[in-house]
Amino acid sequence: MATTPGPARVLRSQGLRTKARLLEAGMQVLGERGYRATRVDDVVGRAATSHGTFYLYFQNVGEMFRALAHVAADDMAALADELGPIAPDAGGRKGLRTFLGRFLETYERHGPVIRAWAENQVDDPDLISLGLDTFGGIASVLRERMDDAGVTHLPDAAVATTVLLGTIERLVYYATSRPLELDDGALLDELAGMLHRGFFGASR
Amino acid sequence: MATTPGPARVLRSQGLRTKARLLEAGMQVLGERGYRATRVDDVVGRAATSHGTFYLYFQNVGEMFRALAHVAADDMAALADELGPIAPDAGGRKGLRTFLGRFLETYERHGPVIRAWAENQVDDPDLISLGLDTFGGIASVLRERMDDAGVTHLPDAAVATTVLLGTIERLVYYATSRPLELDDGALLDELAGMLHRGFFGASR
Amino acid sequence: MATTPGPARVLRSQGLRTKARLLEAGMQVLGERGYRATRVDDVVGRAATSHGTFYLYFQNVGEMFRALAHVAADDMAALADELGPIAPDAGGRKGLRTFLGRFLETYERHGPVIRAWAENQVDDPDLISLGLDTFGGIASVLRERMDDAGVTHLPDAAVATTVLLGTIERLVYYATSRPLELDDGALLDELAGMLHRGFFGASR
Amino acid sequence: MATTPGPARVLRSQGLRTKARLLEAGMQVLGERGYRATRVDDVVGRAATSHGTFYLYFQNVGEMFRALAHVAADDMAALADELGPIAPDAGGRKGLRTFLGRFLETYERHGPVIRAWAENQVDDPDLISLGLDTFGGIASVLRERMDDAGVTHLPDAAVATTVLLGTIERLVYYATSRPLELDDGALLDELAGMLHRGFFGASR
DNA sequence: TATGAATGAGTGTTCATTCAT
DNA sequence: TATGAATGAACACTCATTCAT
CATH class of the missing domain: 1.10.357.10 (Tetracycline Repressor, domain 2)
Known part of the structure; x- marks a missing residue:
């Protein structure tokens, strides 16, 4: 039972790497596009993963932010x-x-x-x-x-x-x-x- | 003569008033929501006019800005x-x-x-x-x-x-x-x- | 009481001229844009008159055609x-x-x-x-x-x-x-x- | 990876089927309504899919054509x-x-x-x-x-x-x-x- | 007779989120 | 754990038509 929101999952090493990649990509897109113009599409594109995967780690875009x-x-x-x-x-x-x-x-x-x-x-x-x-x-x-x-x-x-x-x-x-x-x-x-x-x- | 905005359109007093109302409303929404989140809907709502009317005075949101x-x-x-x-x-x-x-x-x-x-x-x-x-x-x-x-x-x-x-x-x-x-x-x-x-x- | 549809009005010379101008313009636009893409806006623009005037002579676009x-x-x-x-x-x-x-x-x-x-x-x-x-x-x-x-x-x-x-x-x-x-x-x-x-x- | 269509998207069998269905429906609507009157709405309606799905496979109506x-x-x-x-x-x-x-x-x-x-x-x-x-x-x-x-x-x-x-x-x-x-x-x-x-x- | 103004239904397109595999 | 597929609400913009002056 984690205190942080999101699916209460225990991440193994692969999962941790993917989540880190998403956060890294999210920060980049945020920097380039700004908060309002940040699109999940760009984030997953840059993290070389898929939409579905994004929502495996974050309940929504706000949570990533x-x-x-x-x-x-x-x-x-x-x-x-x-x-x-x-x-x-x-x-x-x-x-x-x-x-x-x-x-x-x-x-x-x-x-x-x-x-x-x-x-x-x-x-x-x-x-x-x-x-x-x-x-x-x-x-x-x-x-x-x-x-x-x-x-x-x-x-x-x-x-x-x-x-x-x-x-x-x-x-x-x-x-x-x-x-x-x-x-x-x-x-x-x-x-x-x-x-x-x-x-x-x-x-x- | 045409419906599209631009230098060709000649505005009478009613038109000038409406345009001013739209600009005023636009500034307000801009202030509250920010540039990226400004919606035509909010602007016309606040100016108490219709969607179509907006585009009678501005080619698009950018032009109003x-x-x-x-x-x-x-x-x-x-x-x-x-x-x-x-x-x-x-x-x-x-x-x-x-x-x-x-x-x-x-x-x-x-x-x-x-x-x-x-x-x-x-x-x-x-x-x-x-x-x-x-x-x-x-x-x-x-x-x-x-x-x-x-x-x-x-x-x-x-x-x-x-x-x-x-x-x-x-x-x-x-x-x-x-x-x-x-x-x-x-x-x-x-x-x-x-x-x-x-x-x-x-x-x- | 005219047999043709549209407002049963008796046109004087000015009205006849305006209607002729609209028909002429309508044919031109029809030729350039095609039937489906013909816009009232273009017709009245070319006829150098206004939307309101168009509907003084035709009940709708179809009638002009x-x-x-x-x-x-x-x-x-x-x-x-x-x-x-x-x-x-x-x-x-x-x-x-x-x-x-x-x-x-x-x-x-x-x-x-x-x-x-x-x-x-x-x-x-x-x-x-x-x-x-x-x-x-x-x-x-x-x-x-x-x-x-x-x-x-x-x-x-x-x-x-x-x-x-x-x-x-x-x-x-x-x-x-x-x-x-x-x-x-x-x-x-x-x-x-x-x-x-x-x-x-x-x-x- | 991204939602936007184009060479980057890799389609699996389900996607290929949907795209084919859209093309088939597009051709039908084109035949019935003509090029100018073809509406995305009709196409997706006939293909029994959603608006959003259409844009998963084509950037716009023109591209489908x-x-x-x-x-x-x-x-x-x-x-x-x-x-x-x-x-x-x-x-x-x-x-x-x-x-x-x-x-x-x-x-x-x-x-x-x-x-x-x-x-x-x-x-x-x-x-x-x-x-x-x-x-x-x-x-x-x-x-x-x-x-x-x-x-x-x-x-x-x-x-x-x-x-x-x-x-x-x-x-x-x-x-x-x-x-x-x-x-x-x-x-x-x-x-x-x-x-x-x-x-x-x-x-x- | 003429016209600028207003309207709202219609249409293309985007995008966060969910789902089946 | 990963992903392609699907969805629908939201939004920008167009345009035939009506209305007040």
């Missing part, structure tokens, strides 16, 4: 745990830069799911909550770090955090979606500097 | 024209704040269209170009203002502008889409302050 | 009256050739209607009858001429006549529809010769 | 290969009569497709070409036979061949479409005799 979302949420949560204190000095800047680098990596792996969340495309209330919790978790760590850094110039820390995370998400999205002429490293450096100055009290 | 997009683009372009010089002093901050206020207003009117652009949901190459041009126009004005303000601390102005505009768009999106507990004014004040500091060389 | 068909039937009937005796000599050949020339002229005027008949596209039983009667009228004149010419070598005159008329119709159709490299005159000469030999007992 | 057309073209081409020399004597007449019999059989199988071609209803340029090539193939064989028979009395062989083939097609059409009071055999005898005299130099 849910599976992808939970993995993404776990990875995002792990991200938050890694963010140490951020002082207004060069070391703090470096720490922020490292965090952004890890954020980008996570985004590269789970971008399609994260974007569906960020762009409010999901209908399932549970998934919406999951997204809000996940983002909220990161936001509160960021806010703690701001408090630790003794940042007092921000009249409303909650708003500031929203601004901060929104900025990060969107920028990393730009970095991953379009072929920018500048490389990711430069973009992250720039972003880290700006955020460091704007939110953590660093001066130029 | 195109009409909405062009209006939005015009309003956005007008926005850029209003942005004066932004000095690193309190006056500059105020100018930036005013601009953001106007940006929010525009967003409130055209948010669904702007979001479809910003979220890369549009397929039509012409519309993509229109979006890029429109955003690019605002970006280049912003950049000019930065140059005018003698901002030199930014290693890559192009990236910075993208960061800046992306941030604004996403934040204003949050402000308009979710019922935030804080009011718009506070959010804009915060945002103006942060951008003023982060981009236009203002100090606390 | 009926009007065209009756004119065509009259012209075809007149054709039959002109066919004199056809002897197996050069004079007979010439007479047949003249008849074919007149047939072609009529076809050029009413081709679209005639084709709709010949190709069995019409559903209205009355119109089908009209078509059969019209063709039958010509066929029986042709048969009379064969009898007059003392043609006895044909085992079944009814079949022969059908063959004969079918051949004529199809050939004239080719002549009018496709841009043949040879001119109409040559085609008719050839056809007249063949029919003269094949049906009227002429020798080479 | 294309499939039917290619089979017809093959059968027509085979027909041409069977036509031997036609002398002006009784043997030649018999050969021609046999050919017409085979033509009729083919027409009975593929009439609806052939008629759509002959009546210029098809829009797809490839299909038009296929039709012209197929008819042209038969025409050129007929012409060769005329040349072989030493026929010299025809001023323009190309026109004569067109006349000949057009006559055959239309007549066979009459034979198959309407319930004629005379039987097919008699019609073909008559036709063979007439063509033999008219084109291959036979005398009575």
Whole structure:
């Protein structure tokens, strides 16, 4: 009796491989077509399997997305745990830069799911909550770090955090979606500097 | 003379009213459902007219979106024209704040269209170009203002502008889409302050 | 109280002109698009008038076709009256050739209607009858001429006549529809010769 | 793997049967309603299957027609290969009569497709070409036979061949479409005799 | 007499999901 | 465990016809 939805089946190695292939394919299609335009047909085509097989592993398309979302949420949560204190000095800047680098990596792996969340495309209330919790978790760590850094110039820390995370998400999205002429490293450096100055009290 | 839409059809006042009603309804549905999930059925339902009537005014759903997009683009372009010089002093901050206020207003009117652009949901190459041009126009004005303000601390102005505009768009999106507990004014004040500091060389 | 269907209205000169324009346009569209693909939209577009006006003169599309068909039937009937005796000599050949020339002229005027008949596209039983009667009228004149010419070598005159008329119709159709490299005159000469030999007992 | 039709789909026996049923039904509807009026609804109704199933085997209605057309073209081409020399004597007449019999059989199988071609209803340029090539193939064989028979009395062989083939097609059409009071055999005898005299130099 | 506007039934096509093998 | 086959509800779009002005 599994807690997760779907047929309560015990998967042997072949089954596990097939399911993994479907998830992998699902993520790819999601990235290329977007949440609303993702078709089971494309997923099974890319996973080189059949419609029938898809429904052997997922009760419906939503459940596949849910599976992808939970993995993404776990990875995002792990991200938050890694963010140490951020002082207004060069070391703090470096720490922020490292965090952004890890954020980008996570985004590269789970971008399609994260974007569906960020762009409010999901209908399932549970998934919406999951997204809000996940983002909220990161936001509160960021806010703690701001408090630790003794940042007092921000009249409303909650708003500031929203601004901060929104900025990060969107920028990393730009970095991953379009072929920018500048490389990711430069973009992250720039972003880290700006955020460091704007939110953590660093001066130029 | 013909039933098909296009420049050949001459609209009288009743026709103009119906078309306006359809556009209004289209914008609403777009906002609620998103670009991909906008159904003609919902649009005509909300405009209290029939399926057939829709196609009297638009060749297809895409064309309705195109009409909405062009209006939005015009309003956005007008926005850029209003942005004066932004000095690193309190006056500059105020100018930036005013601009953001106007940006929010525009967003409130055209948010669904702007979001479809910003979220890369549009397929039509012409519309993509229109979006890029429109955003690019605002970006280049912003950049000019930065140059005018003698901002030199930014290693890559192009990236910075993208960061800046992306941030604004996403934040204003949050402000308009979710019922935030804080009011718009506070959010804009915060945002103006942060951008003023982060981009236009203002100090606390 | 008119015997023809449609609104029993007395048309003044402007109305007559409009109706004529619609009929003319209807015939053109019929020729270009074919019976099944003829759209009211195209007809009124070509007649430079409106949908509403169309239904001022015809109760429905079928009625317009009926009007065209009756004119065509009259012209075809007149054709039959002109066919004199056809002897197996050069004079007979010439007479047949003249008849074919007149047939072609009529076809050029009413081709679209005639084709709709010949190709069995019409559903209205009355119109089908009209078509059969019209063709039958010509066929029986042709048969009379064969009898007059003392043609006895044909085992079944009814079949022969059908063959004969079918051949004529199809050939004239080719002549009018496709841009043949040879001119109409040559085609008719050839056809007249063949029919003269094949049906009227002429020798080479 | 995918649901969309095309070379990628591998059909098993059940699928092959269903496709055959659809083609059979398609031909029937085509024959009854004509090319322009053929509705998917009627086809699937007659094939006792569903709308969705149709699109499992054909991308659209046009493709189904294309499939039917290619089979017809093959059968027509085979027909041409069977036509031997036609002398002006009784043997030649018999050969021609046999050919017409085979033509009729083919027409009975593929009439609806052939008629759509002959009546210029098809829009797809490839299909038009296929039709012209197929008819042209038969025409050129007929012409060769005329040349072989030493026929010299025809001023323009190309026109004569067109006349000949057009006559055959239309007549066979009459034979198959309407319930004629005379039987097919008699019609073909008559036709063979007439063509033999008219084109291959036979005398009575 | 003319016309723009409106309508809704009809039709082609897509796609998530179920089923038999 | 896998898969091809089947389904039907949903959706975009067309077009003959009616109506108000």
